[in-house]
Amino acid sequence: MPGTRLPLYRDDAVVLRVQKLGESDRIITLLSRRHGRVRAAAKGIRRTQSRFGARLEPFGHVDVQIAGDPRDAHRPLHTIRQVDSIELYGDRLARDYPRYTAASAVVETAERLTPVEYEPSLRLFQLTLGALRALAAAEHAGSLVLDAYLLRVMANAGWAPALAECAVCGTPGRHAAFSIAAGGSVCADCRPPGSTHPAPSTVELMLALLAGDWRIADASDPSHRRECSGLVAAHLQWHLERGLRSLPLVDRTSGGSPIPAT
Numbered sequence: 001m002p003g004t005r006l007p008l009y010r011d012d013a014v015v016l017r018v019q020k021l022g023e024s025d026r027i028i029t030l031l032s033r034r035h036g037r038v039r040a041a042a043k044g045i046r047r048t049q050s051r052f053g054a055r056l057e058p059f060g061h062v063d064v065q066i067a068g069d070p071r072d073a074h075r076p077l078h079t080i081r082q083v084d085s086i087e088l089y090g091d092r093l094a095r096d097y098p099r100y101t102a103a104s105a106v107v108e109t110a111e112r113l114t115p116v117e118y119e120p121s122l123r124l125f126q127l128t129l130g131a132l133r134a135l136a137a138a139e140h141a142g143s144l145v146l147d148a149y150l151l152r153v154m155a156n157a158g159w160a161p162a163l164a165e166c167a168v169c170g171t172p173g174r175h176a177a178f179s180i181a182a183g184g185s186v187c188a189d190c191r192p193p194g195s196t197h198p199a200p201s202t203v204e205l206m207l208a209l210l211a212g213d214w215r216i217a218d219a220s221d222p223s224h225r226r227e228c229s230g231l232v233a234a235h236l237q238w239h240l241e242r243g244l245r246s247l248p249l250v251d252r253t254s255g256g257s258p259i260p261a262t
């Protein structure tokens with residue numbers, strides 16, 4: 001509102017998404033360290049003399065100063081006032097298509113895992129930044145970095161697939177069957193119809209990625225990597241769809257109490 005002095009806040013953040021807003025402005029979706037996911041307008045970004053330059057591109061790690069009040073739930077769109085680059089990964093990632101697609105999956109997942117703005121998750125921020133940095137550094141195969149990221153953010157959200165115990169009864173050990181709907185590995189007694197039987201080395205790879213054991217992960221066989229990616233993607237999809245379906249039932253304006261379905 002003109003004439004109103006908006007408070008300023010500062011944070012470091014990863015640029016998740018950039019959308020057009022009119023001719024020269026952009027809406028930037030950020031995952032910030034201390035404020036969670038933030039959407040803010042960047043004005044005049046297409047002008048040649050823009051003070052933002054190339055700093056507000058996807059995958060960049062930036063230090064931002066934003067005008068707006070994070071505590072105001074009905075706030076107008078916040079405005080980015082200043083940006084300093086910490087490390088811009090976009091250029092390096094754009095030169096390698098598989099890594100670029102992996103990075104795109106990382107930022108898309110980060111956005112879907114933060115349906116509500118201004119709910120900070122330091123762990124999600126660190127994992128997202130770490131995955132983009134690892135993809136840009138090209139030390140490991142892009143698909144492995146992506147799957148490690150997805151397994152860890154699922155663990156952070158509390159729904160990583162069970163790998164070293166039965167997802168249903170909790171009996172410890174490696175079980176041959178795997179069921180997305182049941183939540184991961186399942187023992188012979190709990191195995192639902194339609195369970196798959198991944199190679200033991202695939203489950204080994206998933207455990208290594210979850211634990212950050214790159215010695216095992218880097219030495220893994222391409223067929224096990226493919227099977228791992230399929231299981232991780234299916235597990236993520238299953239939970240995201242169920243999670244998103246449940247969202248409209250939650251009232252987010254009054255402290256999260258459920259609204260009766262009408």
Ligand SMILES: [Zn+2]
Pocket residue numbers: 166167168169170171186187188189190191
């Ligand atoms: Zn069981």
